[in-house]
Amino acid sequence: MRIRIVEIRTRTSGKKVRLERDLDVEALHVGRGPDNDLSLRGLTISLRHATIRSSDGRVSIEAAAGQTVAINGRVTAGDRLAVGDRIKLGAFELRLLEPVRGFDVALEYEEIERGDDERRALDLRTKIGIEHGIFSRRPLSWALGLAVLAVFFAIPLLFGGAQSSWNSGDVSRGHAYIESDCGACHTGFFRGVRNADCMACHHDIGRHAPPALAMAELDEAACASCHLEHRGRDIDLADLGSGFCSECHADLAARLPETTLRDASDFGTDHPAFKLSVIKDPTRPAESLDVTPELVEETGLVFDHLHHVGRAVSGRAVSGGSGEKQYLQCGACHQPDAGGLYMKPIEFERHCQDCHRLDFDPAVPPTFTPHGDPAVVRARIRGLYSERVLAGDVKDPAAPPRLRLRRPGSVLTPEEAELSRRWVQSKVDAAERRFYDRPGTCATCHALRPGEASDGGMGVAPVQLQTVWVPGSTFSHASHAPFACVKCHPAAGVFDPDPETALARPGWSQPDAIPYGLIDRDGRTPTSERSADILIPSIETCRECHAGAGERGGERVPSPCSMCHPFHVRAHGPMPGSPALDGSPSGVPDATPDAVPDGPADRAPAQAARFVPLRSAS
């Protein structure tokens, strides 16, 4: 086999040269070893890699055992070759050419993969430095920064609903229901929550001081400057700490000379004794008075606790008619109002009538008069007997026979009319005598004033009872319900053993406590034997359980000012900026007793107007 081999070599200048040599061999051995007919450098080429043969004009290549060649990119162990085929062997490419005359085979080869610079190849396989692609400072900075802006700014801004990430903290429990609606309070950009935003709901929130004092720094302050939201569910927005109040109230007199309030900075250590709203004249509003041992009230009513609570009374009414003697509980008369703050006013019909019946004629079935103006009572009694006459229903044996035997419906003759008038008057007189003379009726509780009634007859002295003694505070009986009444009102619960019945001491009695205003004058157990006694406890009684706001860890209740004194007082009118000021009815200053109650005089007409119809026990 004659074969022409052409090597194409590239000079360093880049110029290609052809080097021809001719061989006459049985077969052309190709490999890395120097003993090959065609020896090619490169460790990827086997020592004896392949053999090229030619027989009958057909050229073929055959790889040695375990080796392969790539013919025109196809990897094979051996195959026939055609002119133009390219055989890839290591870094070399062998190309089969059309043989020239006198040759069986023509082969051209060239090193097509340049013998790489080892260092360059090493550098290509070497990757040093941890910052690559996104994982390098600059791209990562942009990515993280933009991600934060997108997730926590752009998306909430565009889609609103995701604004929970902007919520700096849970809102207080009272506002929790609008927590997801930011716009409920934050009505505009970059202007904060304005007072009008708060007052859209809290429209009747009151001023702190009367408008006349013009305390703009309080009444026109931003709500949000004191009531800080978003600090947790259980934060009390109204609790600003006593320090807030004492900023002004510790030396209020110096700041506000016209004030009548006394300085206070801490309930436990710096709080004046209570001033009480005391009735000194039942026809006039109560007066706010300092408490002295001599202070008494003058209500116009004769009443004492000892006879009602401290001594056993007939249980006829109390126990449902059993008649056994027993002690009256405080709650028999003193019942908290629906709000639990104060006691309901004492009313004859509700609290007295069961025992003190206003019956006036034992001869007829039990008949009661209404309680109230004696002139009205007289007119009612007179009317009642007159009806009997007209109805021909006079059964009184002392009545004139002509009245007793009258036919119902007939017209009274002048004579009969005169008889009737006298008889009715005698009955009215008899009824009045019962009321004024018999124990347990009018004169027991009321001072009689002959000739002072509106009809010129017997009248009673005016009466006014106090229910709100400390109007400046929001004391709540309901929140003190676990304690016996006598814990704070000891003089009302003095026990006077009943020798007749030998009843056991009631559980609520507390004979050795010192009551307010009755400081153990004679070394005896104090008690209330007069209606003039004031049984409202002193601040010392409160301090047995209540400490100043700053006290922590003690057994007493830390008591901030706001526990008893509301900052916003509706009676002073609504805060400026309230939509209520636009003329809605709720803007009218509201003097309900749960704000600052007005004097009892304002309530007296309501009590007097209450009408309880005459009733007959059937």
Place this chain on the structure above:
Amino acid sequence: MIGPRSFLEYARYRYLKVSLVLLLASMAIYLVEDPPGGRSGSSWTGYGLGTLAALMIVWLMWLGLRKRSYRDVGAPLQGWTSAHVYLGTSLLLLVPLHCAFEFGVNVHTLAYALMCGVIATGIVGVGVYALVPTSITRNRNNTTLDALLERIAEIDADCRVAAENLPDLHAKAVITSIEETRIGGSLTAQLAGRDPACGTTRALRSLRGSEIDLQGDARLQELKLIELVARKELLVNQIRRDVRLKGLLDLWLVLHVPLAFATVAALLVHVFVVFWYH
């Protein structure tokens, strides 16, 4: 390279003292003020400390930028680094004082959390700067990375020559050693400091385990090849240790800087939301 002791102790701990004074003053103001409604980020103290902290963050980032530019450095580089480290760390307490220790699941606390990440990576950075440079110097042993790579390239070339007339097993081992030896690579590969599948190690194992009984020149040639590949393995592992140490030196910074930018982004949202909804 700045020695860590030098910048931590700079000017007799001047910036440590500055930071401590700043923190003590902030704590005093925080404890003294008892605003209505209790302490919070929106009290005057809260606004004041928040503004201070925000300005410090911006300034510290500028410092970070500043201390990398070696030209035109107004103050000594150590001073900038010292201030950066101490004032930055003080934010860890300054910011909780600003918000009166109120945290929640929201963008405001996210800003603080990201800032904590920045500070934590920064503290790691200080530790890394204290330990790693010495190790790098010791590992390099008075040479450079480039020189080491150059020597490996030379060995590779020598191996090709040495294996030229040796059996295919040897040729294949050399090819493996050259082409399948990777230095560095992925983050984990760089930080690992070694490669269990290293081509050089496999080539060495294959050569040493060869059962081909060579004689004469071929045997000498084989021994020379084994020595070359063994030397290459030592060099490759030396470079891998170097890569690992440099990776450690850079890793904290790759987290530190992007976290700082994320902190600023969260801070911007925080400030916007706070003033929008103040």
